[in-house]
Amino acid sequence: MLDPKILKKDIDLIVKNLDKKKFHLDKDLFLNLDSNRKDIIAETESLQSKKNILSKEIGFLKSKGEGAENLTSEVELINLSLKDKKELLDISEVKFRDFLLNVPNILDKNVPSGNSEKDNKIIKFSKDKDLEKLNKVNFSDHSEIGKALKLYDSDTASNISGSRFSLLFGSLAQLHRALGSFMIDTHINEHKYTEVNVPLIVNSKSLVGTGQLPKFKDDLFEIKNKDDFFLIPTAEVPLTNIFKDKVLSEDDLPIMYASLSTCFRSEAGSYGKDTKGLIRQHQFDKVELVNAVNPDSSEESLNTLISHAEKILDLLCLPYRKILLCSGDTGFSSSITYDLEVWMPSQNSYREISSCSNFKDFQSRRMNIKYKNKLTKKKEYIHTLNGSGLAVGRTLAAIIENFQNDNGDIEIPEILRPYMNNMKFIKSHK
RNA sequence: GGAGAGAUGGCUGAGUGGUCGAAAGCGGCACCCUGCUAAGGUGUUAUACGGGUAACUGUAUCGAGGGUUCGAAUCCCUCUCUCUCCGCCA
Structure with missing residues:
Protein backbone atom coordinates (compact mmCIF):
# COMPACT_ATOMS: atom_id res chain seq x y z
CA MET A 1 0.00 0.00 0.00
CA LEU A 2 1.25 3.45 -0.82
CA ASP A 3 1.29 6.22 1.76
CA PRO A 4 -1.85 8.21 0.95
CA LYS A 5 -0.14 11.41 2.03
CA ILE A 6 2.74 10.91 -0.37
CA LEU A 7 0.36 9.73 -3.05
CA LYS A 8 -1.54 12.97 -2.73
CA LYS A 9 1.54 15.13 -2.61
CA ASP A 10 3.34 13.55 -5.57
CA ILE A 11 0.32 12.36 -7.48
CA ASP A 12 1.56 13.35 -10.93
CA LEU A 13 4.93 11.68 -10.47
CA ILE A 14 3.27 8.53 -9.18
CA VAL A 15 0.77 8.41 -12.04
CA LYS A 16 3.73 8.51 -14.44
CA ASN A 17 5.63 5.88 -12.51
CA LEU A 18 2.71 3.45 -12.37
CA ASP A 19 1.98 4.05 -16.02
CA LYS A 20 5.25 2.24 -16.73
CA LYS A 21 3.89 -0.69 -14.73
CA LYS A 22 0.89 -0.65 -17.06
CA PHE A 23 -1.36 0.55 -14.27
CA HIS A 24 -3.59 3.50 -14.82
CA LEU A 25 -4.01 5.45 -11.61
CA ASN A 102 -5.55 -2.05 -5.53
CA VAL A 103 -2.76 0.37 -6.37
CA PRO A 104 0.54 -1.42 -7.09
CA ASN A 105 3.88 -0.50 -5.59
CA ILE A 106 5.84 2.27 -7.28
CA LEU A 107 8.91 1.27 -9.26
CA ASP A 108 12.47 1.78 -8.13
CA LYS A 109 14.39 4.31 -10.22
CA ASN A 110 16.69 1.55 -11.50
CA VAL A 111 13.91 -0.45 -13.15
CA PRO A 112 14.18 -0.24 -16.96
CA SER A 113 11.06 0.77 -18.89
CA GLY A 114 9.41 -1.89 -20.96
CA ASN A 115 6.25 -3.79 -21.67
CA SER A 116 7.03 -7.47 -21.57
CA GLU A 117 9.74 -9.95 -20.73
CA LYS A 118 11.41 -9.05 -24.01
CA ASP A 119 12.43 -5.79 -22.40
CA ASN A 120 14.00 -7.38 -19.36
CA LYS A 121 17.67 -6.60 -18.92
CA ILE A 122 20.24 -9.38 -18.76
CA ILE A 123 22.63 -8.55 -15.94
CA LYS A 124 25.00 -11.48 -16.14
CA PHE A 125 25.54 -15.12 -17.05
CA SER A 126 26.81 -17.68 -14.60
CA LYS A 127 30.59 -18.06 -14.61
CA ASP A 128 30.91 -21.66 -15.51
CA LYS A 129 28.37 -21.61 -18.28
CA ASP A 130 29.36 -24.83 -20.02
CA LEU A 131 28.60 -24.12 -23.65
CA GLU A 132 29.65 -27.58 -24.65
CA LYS A 133 27.13 -29.01 -22.30
CA LEU A 134 24.46 -26.57 -23.39
CA ASN A 135 24.80 -27.69 -26.96
CA LYS A 136 25.00 -31.31 -26.07
CA VAL A 137 23.44 -34.23 -27.79
CA ASN A 138 20.26 -34.96 -26.11
CA PHE A 139 17.49 -32.42 -25.84
CA SER A 140 14.91 -34.63 -24.24
CA ASP A 141 12.45 -32.99 -21.99
CA HIS A 142 12.96 -33.82 -18.30
CA SER A 143 9.56 -35.45 -18.15
CA GLU A 144 10.49 -37.75 -21.05
CA ILE A 145 13.75 -38.62 -19.34
CA GLY A 146 11.94 -39.26 -16.10
CA LYS A 147 9.37 -41.45 -17.80
CA ALA A 148 12.08 -43.40 -19.58
CA LEU A 149 13.69 -44.04 -16.23
CA LYS A 150 10.26 -45.03 -14.88
CA LEU A 151 10.73 -42.59 -12.05
CA TYR A 152 8.25 -39.96 -13.18
CA ASP A 153 4.53 -40.47 -13.85
CA SER A 154 2.13 -37.66 -14.66
CA ASP A 155 -0.59 -39.85 -16.16
CA THR A 156 -1.23 -41.68 -12.92
CA ALA A 157 -1.00 -38.43 -11.01
CA SER A 158 -3.73 -36.96 -13.16
CA ASN A 159 -5.93 -39.96 -12.33
CA ILE A 160 -5.30 -39.38 -8.66
CA SER A 161 -5.63 -35.61 -8.68
CA GLY A 162 -5.93 -34.00 -12.09
CA SER A 163 -3.71 -32.16 -14.51
CA ARG A 164 -0.58 -30.38 -13.31
CA PHE A 165 0.32 -32.94 -10.66
CA SER A 166 3.17 -35.44 -10.64
CA LEU A 167 4.40 -38.58 -9.04
CA LEU A 168 8.09 -39.07 -8.43
CA PHE A 169 9.46 -42.49 -7.54
CA GLY A 170 12.58 -43.98 -6.04
CA SER A 171 15.80 -42.10 -6.48
CA LEU A 172 14.08 -39.22 -8.27
CA ALA A 173 11.82 -38.69 -5.27
CA GLN A 174 14.93 -38.94 -3.12
CA LEU A 175 16.75 -36.41 -5.28
CA HIS A 176 13.81 -34.04 -4.92
CA ARG A 177 13.95 -34.36 -1.16
CA ALA A 178 17.75 -34.02 -1.19
CA LEU A 179 17.45 -30.76 -3.13
CA GLY A 180 15.10 -29.23 -0.59
CA SER A 181 17.33 -30.28 2.30
CA PHE A 182 20.50 -29.10 0.60
CA MET A 183 19.02 -25.70 -0.20
CA ILE A 184 17.68 -24.98 3.24
CA ASP A 185 20.83 -26.34 4.91
CA THR A 186 22.95 -24.01 2.81
CA HIS A 187 20.90 -20.97 3.75
CA ILE A 188 20.93 -21.85 7.43
CA ASN A 189 24.60 -22.76 7.66
CA GLU A 190 26.23 -20.48 5.11
CA HIS A 191 23.86 -17.53 4.98
CA LYS A 192 22.70 -17.50 8.59
CA TYR A 193 18.97 -17.72 8.03
CA THR A 194 16.60 -18.97 10.69
CA GLU A 195 14.64 -21.95 9.45
CA VAL A 196 10.89 -21.67 9.88
CA ASN A 197 8.24 -24.32 9.42
CA VAL A 198 5.10 -22.50 8.34
CA PRO A 199 1.35 -23.14 8.03
CA LEU A 200 0.37 -24.07 4.50
CA ILE A 201 -3.10 -22.66 5.08
CA VAL A 202 -3.56 -18.95 5.74
CA ASN A 203 -6.44 -16.52 6.13
CA SER A 204 -7.34 -13.72 3.75
CA LYS A 205 -5.85 -11.01 5.96
CA SER A 206 -2.42 -12.52 5.52
CA LEU A 207 -2.87 -12.60 1.77
CA VAL A 208 -3.93 -8.95 1.75
CA GLY A 209 -0.81 -8.21 3.76
CA THR A 210 1.59 -9.58 1.19
CA GLY A 211 -0.46 -8.33 -1.77
CA GLN A 212 -2.00 -11.49 -3.29
CA LEU A 213 -5.40 -10.17 -2.29
CA PRO A 214 -7.65 -8.46 -3.18
CA LYS A 215 -6.42 -8.42 -6.79
CA PHE A 216 -5.23 -11.94 -7.50
CA LYS A 217 -7.76 -14.23 -5.91
CA ASP A 218 -8.01 -16.34 -9.07
CA ASP A 219 -4.43 -17.50 -8.68
CA LEU A 220 -5.15 -19.04 -5.29
CA PHE A 221 -6.72 -22.24 -4.07
CA GLU A 222 -9.45 -21.48 -1.56
CA ILE A 223 -10.65 -24.15 0.82
CA LYS A 224 -14.29 -24.74 0.21
CA ASN A 225 -15.85 -26.11 3.37
CA LYS A 226 -14.08 -23.72 5.70
CA ASP A 227 -14.49 -19.98 5.86
CA ASP A 228 -11.48 -17.89 4.98
CA PHE A 229 -8.88 -20.61 4.42
CA PHE A 230 -6.48 -20.45 1.50
CA LEU A 231 -3.57 -22.69 0.50
CA ILE A 232 -0.37 -20.67 0.37
CA PRO A 233 0.95 -19.82 -3.11
CA THR A 234 4.37 -19.26 -1.52
CA ALA A 235 5.86 -19.37 1.97
CA GLU A 236 6.35 -15.63 1.57
CA VAL A 237 2.81 -15.24 2.89
CA PRO A 238 3.20 -16.89 6.31
CA LEU A 239 6.85 -15.86 6.66
CA THR A 240 6.24 -12.16 6.11
CA ASN A 241 3.05 -12.16 8.16
CA ILE A 242 5.08 -13.32 11.15
CA PHE A 243 5.89 -9.63 11.54
CA LYS A 244 2.34 -8.36 11.18
CA ASP A 245 1.41 -5.66 13.73
CA LYS A 246 4.81 -5.83 15.38
CA VAL A 247 7.21 -3.12 16.38
CA LEU A 248 10.72 -4.51 15.97
CA SER A 249 13.80 -3.24 17.67
CA GLU A 250 16.32 -1.63 15.34
CA ASP A 251 19.01 -3.90 16.79
CA ASP A 252 17.10 -6.99 15.72
CA LEU A 253 17.25 -6.02 12.06
CA PRO A 254 17.82 -7.59 9.65
CA ILE A 255 15.71 -10.64 10.42
CA MET A 256 16.26 -13.43 7.92
CA TYR A 257 13.83 -16.33 7.68
CA ALA A 258 14.00 -19.31 5.37
CA SER A 259 11.38 -21.94 4.84
CA LEU A 260 11.05 -25.05 2.73
CA SER A 261 7.39 -25.43 1.98
CA THR A 262 4.93 -26.80 -0.46
CA CYS A 263 3.20 -24.10 -2.53
CA PHE A 264 -0.16 -24.23 -4.28
CA ARG A 265 -1.19 -22.23 -7.31
CA SER A 266 -4.29 -22.52 -9.40
CA GLU A 267 -2.46 -21.43 -12.56
CA ALA A 268 -5.65 -19.93 -13.87
CA GLY A 269 -5.00 -18.25 -17.15
CA SER A 270 -2.05 -20.40 -18.10
CA TYR A 271 -3.97 -23.04 -20.03
CA GLY A 272 -1.76 -24.74 -22.55
CA LYS A 273 1.43 -23.28 -21.07
CA ASP A 274 4.09 -25.69 -19.81
CA THR A 275 1.65 -28.56 -19.70
CA LYS A 276 4.43 -31.12 -19.62
CA GLY A 277 6.67 -31.87 -16.70
CA LEU A 278 7.54 -30.11 -13.51
CA ILE A 279 7.70 -26.51 -14.68
CA ARG A 280 4.17 -25.39 -13.89
CA GLN A 281 2.41 -27.54 -11.31
CA HIS A 282 -0.51 -26.85 -9.00
CA GLN A 283 1.70 -28.04 -6.17
CA PHE A 284 5.44 -27.60 -5.83
CA ASP A 285 8.10 -27.24 -3.19
CA LYS A 286 10.10 -24.08 -2.81
CA VAL A 287 12.64 -22.65 -0.42
CA GLU A 288 11.65 -19.09 0.34
CA LEU A 289 13.89 -16.42 1.81
CA VAL A 290 12.34 -13.44 3.57
CA ASN A 291 14.20 -10.45 4.99
CA ALA A 292 12.87 -7.75 7.29
CA VAL A 293 15.36 -4.91 7.14
CA ASN A 294 16.14 -1.34 8.04
CA PRO A 295 14.98 0.91 5.16
CA ASP A 296 18.51 2.31 4.88
CA SER A 297 19.91 -1.04 3.86
CA SER A 298 17.24 -2.63 1.73
CA GLU A 299 19.02 -2.01 -1.57
CA GLU A 300 22.12 -3.73 -0.27
CA SER A 301 20.01 -6.51 1.25
CA LEU A 302 18.46 -7.29 -2.11
CA ASN A 303 21.89 -7.85 -3.65
CA THR A 304 22.84 -10.12 -0.79
CA LEU A 305 19.57 -12.02 -1.05
CA ILE A 306 20.12 -12.62 -4.77
CA SER A 307 23.64 -13.84 -4.07
CA HIS A 308 22.16 -16.38 -1.65
CA ALA A 309 19.93 -17.78 -4.37
CA GLU A 310 22.76 -17.71 -6.90
CA LYS A 311 24.95 -19.63 -4.51
CA ILE A 312 22.60 -22.61 -4.78
CA LEU A 313 22.83 -22.60 -8.56
CA ASP A 314 26.60 -22.22 -8.41
CA LEU A 315 26.96 -25.12 -6.00
CA LEU A 316 24.77 -27.27 -8.23
CA CYS A 317 26.81 -26.19 -11.27
CA LEU A 318 23.69 -25.26 -13.19
CA PRO A 319 24.03 -22.67 -15.95
CA TYR A 320 21.89 -19.58 -15.35
CA ARG A 321 21.55 -15.92 -15.96
CA LYS A 322 20.47 -12.96 -13.85
CA ILE A 323 17.75 -10.70 -15.19
CA LEU A 324 16.47 -7.32 -14.09
CA LEU A 325 12.76 -7.24 -14.80
CA CYS A 326 11.47 -4.30 -16.81
CA SER A 327 8.69 -2.07 -15.52
CA GLY A 328 5.87 -3.95 -17.24
CA ASP A 329 7.04 -7.30 -15.95
CA THR A 330 7.57 -6.26 -12.32
CA GLY A 331 4.94 -7.64 -9.97
CA PHE A 332 2.17 -5.79 -8.17
CA SER A 333 3.82 -5.54 -4.75
CA SER A 334 7.40 -5.23 -5.90
CA SER A 335 9.45 -2.12 -6.39
CA ILE A 336 12.28 -3.90 -8.16
CA THR A 337 12.69 -7.57 -9.07
CA TYR A 338 15.61 -9.65 -10.29
CA ASP A 339 14.98 -13.12 -11.67
CA LEU A 340 17.42 -15.97 -11.89
CA GLU A 341 16.81 -18.15 -14.90
CA VAL A 342 18.24 -21.62 -15.30
CA TRP A 343 19.17 -23.14 -18.61
CA MET A 344 16.71 -25.76 -19.84
CA PRO A 345 18.34 -27.63 -22.72
CA SER A 346 15.12 -29.19 -24.02
CA GLN A 347 13.51 -25.80 -24.40
CA ASN A 348 16.70 -24.18 -25.63
CA SER A 349 16.00 -21.33 -23.27
CA TYR A 350 16.40 -20.00 -19.78
CA ARG A 351 13.49 -20.46 -17.36
CA GLU A 352 12.74 -18.60 -14.14
CA ILE A 353 13.90 -20.51 -11.09
CA SER A 354 14.07 -17.66 -8.59
CA SER A 355 12.52 -14.26 -8.23
CA CYS A 356 13.99 -11.78 -5.76
CA SER A 357 12.18 -8.57 -4.91
CA ASN A 358 12.43 -5.50 -2.76
CA PHE A 359 8.97 -4.47 -1.58
CA LYS A 360 10.29 -1.53 0.39
CA ASP A 361 7.49 -0.36 2.73
CA PHE A 362 4.63 -1.58 0.52
CA GLN A 363 3.97 -4.76 2.47
CA SER A 364 4.93 -3.39 5.88
CA ARG A 365 2.38 -0.62 5.44
CA ARG A 366 -0.31 -3.19 4.63
CA MET A 367 0.74 -5.35 7.56
CA ASN A 368 1.64 -2.55 9.95
CA ILE A 369 5.21 -3.67 10.59
CA LYS A 370 7.39 -1.03 12.17
CA TYR A 371 10.70 -0.62 13.92
CA LYS A 372 11.74 1.92 16.47
CA ASN A 373 14.18 4.27 14.81
CA LYS A 374 16.84 5.08 17.40
CA LEU A 375 17.69 8.42 15.85
CA THR A 376 14.23 9.85 15.28
CA LYS A 377 12.78 7.81 18.16
CA LYS A 378 9.75 7.22 16.00
CA LYS A 379 8.14 4.05 14.85
CA GLU A 380 8.75 3.72 11.14
CA TYR A 381 7.87 1.11 8.56
CA ILE A 382 10.49 -1.53 7.86
CA HIS A 383 11.36 -2.79 4.39
CA THR A 384 10.59 -6.35 3.36
CA LEU A 385 12.29 -8.45 0.70
CA ASN A 386 11.96 -11.96 -0.49
CA GLY A 387 13.32 -14.40 -3.00
CA SER A 388 13.16 -18.03 -3.93
CA GLY A 389 16.20 -19.97 -3.03
CA LEU A 390 15.12 -21.94 -5.11
CA ALA A 391 12.03 -23.54 -6.62
CA VAL A 392 12.69 -27.21 -5.94
CA GLY A 393 10.64 -28.77 -8.77
CA ARG A 394 12.16 -26.58 -11.42
CA THR A 395 15.64 -27.21 -10.04
CA LEU A 396 15.01 -30.94 -10.26
CA ALA A 397 13.89 -30.54 -13.86
CA ALA A 398 17.02 -28.52 -14.65
CA ILE A 399 19.26 -31.14 -13.09
CA ILE A 400 17.60 -33.92 -15.02
CA GLU A 401 18.10 -32.11 -18.30
CA ASN A 402 21.53 -30.64 -17.68
CA PHE A 403 23.07 -33.68 -16.03
CA GLN A 404 21.80 -36.35 -18.33
CA ASN A 405 24.46 -38.61 -19.79
CA ASP A 406 24.51 -40.05 -23.29
CA ASN A 407 23.44 -43.41 -21.89
CA GLY A 408 20.33 -41.89 -20.31
CA ASP A 409 21.54 -41.91 -16.72
CA ILE A 410 21.43 -38.75 -14.68
CA GLU A 411 24.57 -37.68 -12.94
CA ILE A 412 23.93 -36.45 -9.41
CA PRO A 413 25.64 -33.10 -8.70
CA GLU A 414 28.51 -33.66 -6.31
CA ILE A 415 27.15 -31.44 -3.59
CA LEU A 416 23.97 -33.53 -3.39
CA ARG A 417 25.64 -36.91 -3.10
CA PRO A 418 25.95 -36.83 0.70
CA TYR A 419 22.17 -36.50 0.72
CA MET A 420 21.83 -39.48 -1.63
CA ASN A 421 23.86 -42.17 0.13
CA ASN A 422 26.78 -41.04 -2.02
CA MET A 423 25.02 -42.26 -5.12
CA LYS A 424 26.63 -40.88 -8.30
CA PHE A 425 24.02 -41.67 -10.91
CA ILE A 426 20.34 -42.24 -11.16
CA LYS A 427 19.84 -45.27 -13.29
CA SER A 428 16.72 -46.64 -14.75
CA HIS A 429 14.33 -48.32 -12.34
CA LYS A 430 13.99 -51.97 -13.22
C1' G B 1 -16.90 -32.53 19.26
C1' G B 2 -18.68 -31.60 24.89
C1' A B 3 -17.97 -28.52 29.73
C1' G B 4 -15.85 -24.32 31.89
C1' A B 5 -12.45 -19.83 32.32
C1' G B 6 -10.46 -15.75 29.99
C1' A B 7 -8.80 -11.57 26.23
C1' U B 8 -7.19 -4.17 29.29
C1' G B 9 -1.09 0.10 27.18
C1' G B 10 6.06 -2.66 25.64
C1' C B 11 5.02 -6.38 29.93
C1' U B 12 2.41 -7.69 34.76
C1' G B 13 -2.19 -6.21 36.44
C1' A B 14 -6.45 -2.93 38.79
C1' G B 15 -10.89 -1.20 37.11
C1' U B 16 -18.95 -3.69 36.90
C1' G B 17 -22.48 2.89 33.88
C1' G B 18 -20.21 9.48 33.88
C1' U B 19 -14.60 13.35 36.07
C1' C B 20 -11.18 6.45 32.54
C1' G B 21 -6.74 6.85 27.28
C1' A B 22 -7.46 4.08 31.59
C1' A B 23 -4.63 2.97 38.95
C1' A B 24 -0.20 0.54 40.46
C1' G B 25 4.22 -2.05 39.46
C1' C B 26 7.97 -3.46 35.92
C1' G B 27 10.49 -1.94 31.65
C1' G B 28 11.99 2.44 28.44
C1' C B 29 13.50 7.60 28.02
C1' A B 30 15.24 12.45 30.17
C1' C B 31 17.24 15.06 34.02
C1' C B 32 19.08 15.35 39.12
C1' C B 33 21.67 13.63 43.41
C1' U B 34 25.33 10.70 45.53
C1' G B 35 30.76 7.44 50.43
C1' C B 36 23.91 3.38 51.85
C1' U B 37 26.44 2.62 44.81
C1' A B 38 24.47 -4.03 40.64
C1' A B 39 21.53 2.35 45.04
C1' G B 40 18.19 6.85 45.35
C1' G B 41 15.04 11.08 43.51
C1' U B 42 11.97 13.83 39.93
C1' G B 43 9.61 13.97 35.47
C1' U B 44 8.08 11.55 31.17
C1' U B 45 6.31 7.32 28.49
C1' A B 46 0.39 4.37 23.02
C1' U B 47 -1.44 4.36 18.04
C1' A B 48 -4.29 6.06 13.94
C1' C B 49 -6.98 9.77 11.51
C1' G B 50 -8.65 15.14 11.15
C1' G B 51 -7.51 20.75 11.92
C1' G B 52 -3.25 24.22 12.74
C1' U B 53 3.31 27.24 10.25
C1' A B 54 3.57 25.95 15.30
C1' A B 55 2.49 25.67 20.50
C1' C B 56 -1.55 22.90 20.38
C1' U B 57 -6.25 20.79 19.48
C1' G B 58 -10.56 17.35 17.97
C1' U B 59 -12.07 12.22 17.14
C1' A B 60 -11.48 7.05 17.60
C1' U B 61 -9.20 2.83 19.89
C1' C B 62 -9.53 -1.66 26.67
C1' G B 63 -9.72 -9.14 21.21
C1' A B 64 -13.42 -8.05 16.59
C1' G B 65 -18.36 -6.69 15.08
C1' G B 66 -23.28 -5.28 16.47
C1' G B 67 -26.92 -3.62 20.41
C1' U B 68 -28.94 -1.03 25.04
C1' U B 69 -28.09 4.16 27.08
C1' C B 70 -27.94 11.19 27.03
C1' G B 71 -23.27 8.49 28.37
C1' A B 72 -20.03 1.72 27.87
C1' A B 73 -13.39 -1.00 29.34
C1' U B 74 -17.79 -1.82 32.54
C1' C B 75 -24.53 -4.30 30.65
C1' C B 76 -26.61 -7.59 26.32
C1' C B 77 -25.82 -10.49 21.56
C1' U B 78 -22.61 -12.69 17.74
C1' C B 79 -17.79 -14.05 16.22
C1' U B 80 -12.43 -14.93 16.74
C1' C B 81 -8.51 -16.44 19.63
C1' U B 82 -6.14 -18.36 24.26
C1' C B 83 -6.20 -21.58 28.62
C1' U B 84 -8.15 -25.96 31.71
C1' C B 85 -10.85 -30.65 31.80
C1' C B 86 -13.25 -34.72 28.86
C1' G B 87 -13.65 -37.25 24.00
C1' C B 88 -11.15 -38.29 19.32
C1' C B 89 -6.55 -38.38 16.76
C1' A B 90 -1.05 -38.23 13.30
Missing part, protein backbone atom coordinates in the same frame (compact mmCIF):
# COMPACT_ATOMS: atom_id res chain seq x y z
CA ASP A 26 -7.24 7.40 -11.70
CA LYS A 27 -6.00 10.67 -10.28
CA ASP A 28 -9.37 12.43 -10.17
CA LEU A 29 -11.05 9.49 -8.51
CA PHE A 30 -8.38 9.35 -5.84
CA LEU A 31 -8.46 13.06 -5.09
CA ASN A 32 -12.22 12.87 -4.97
CA LEU A 33 -12.27 9.94 -2.58
CA ASP A 34 -9.72 11.68 -0.42
CA SER A 35 -11.52 14.99 -0.10
CA ASN A 36 -14.90 13.34 0.26
CA ARG A 37 -13.56 11.26 3.09
CA LYS A 38 -12.02 14.24 4.81
CA ASP A 39 -15.21 16.27 4.62
CA ILE A 40 -17.23 13.49 6.18
CA ILE A 41 -14.64 12.95 8.90
CA ALA A 42 -14.78 16.63 9.81
CA GLU A 43 -18.57 16.65 10.00
CA THR A 44 -18.76 13.41 11.97
CA GLU A 45 -16.15 14.49 14.45
CA SER A 46 -17.71 17.83 15.18
CA LEU A 47 -21.04 16.13 15.89
CA GLN A 48 -19.30 13.59 18.05
CA SER A 49 -17.52 16.35 19.92
CA LYS A 50 -20.79 18.15 20.63
CA LYS A 51 -22.32 14.94 21.86
CA ASN A 52 -19.41 14.23 24.20
CA ILE A 53 -19.60 17.67 25.74
CA LEU A 54 -23.35 17.44 26.31
CA SER A 55 -23.17 13.94 27.75
CA LYS A 56 -20.59 15.04 30.24
CA GLU A 57 -22.78 17.91 31.24
CA ILE A 58 -25.73 15.55 31.76
CA GLY A 59 -23.60 13.38 33.98
CA PHE A 60 -22.55 16.41 35.96
CA LEU A 61 -26.15 17.65 36.41
CA LYS A 62 -27.42 14.22 37.40
CA SER A 63 -24.71 13.81 40.00
CA LYS A 64 -26.05 16.99 41.57
CA GLY A 65 -29.55 15.54 41.41
CA GLU A 66 -30.76 17.98 38.75
CA GLY A 67 -32.82 17.09 35.70
CA ALA A 68 -31.37 17.32 32.20
CA GLU A 69 -34.25 16.60 29.85
CA ASN A 70 -33.39 19.42 27.43
CA LEU A 71 -29.87 18.22 26.98
CA THR A 72 -30.92 14.61 26.68
CA SER A 73 -33.27 15.33 23.83
CA GLU A 74 -30.63 17.46 22.14
CA VAL A 75 -28.20 14.56 22.20
CA GLU A 76 -30.92 12.30 20.84
CA LEU A 77 -31.18 14.61 17.86
CA ILE A 78 -27.44 14.64 17.36
CA ASN A 79 -27.45 10.85 17.48
CA LEU A 80 -29.90 10.72 14.60
CA SER A 81 -27.72 12.70 12.23
CA LEU A 82 -24.60 11.04 13.57
CA LYS A 83 -25.98 7.70 12.53
CA ASP A 84 -26.40 8.86 8.93
CA LYS A 85 -22.97 10.45 8.87
CA LYS A 86 -21.32 7.31 10.20
CA GLU A 87 -22.88 5.25 7.46
CA LEU A 88 -21.52 7.65 4.89
CA LEU A 89 -18.15 7.61 6.59
CA ASP A 90 -17.96 3.82 6.54
CA ILE A 91 -18.72 3.75 2.85
CA SER A 92 -16.17 6.39 2.09
CA GLU A 93 -13.45 4.76 4.21
CA VAL A 94 -14.00 1.40 2.57
CA LYS A 95 -13.86 2.95 -0.89
CA PHE A 96 -10.70 4.82 0.00
CA ARG A 97 -8.96 1.75 1.38
CA ASP A 98 -10.09 -0.48 -1.47
CA PHE A 99 -8.70 2.01 -3.88
CA LEU A 100 -5.34 2.05 -2.12
CA LEU A 101 -5.18 -1.74 -1.78
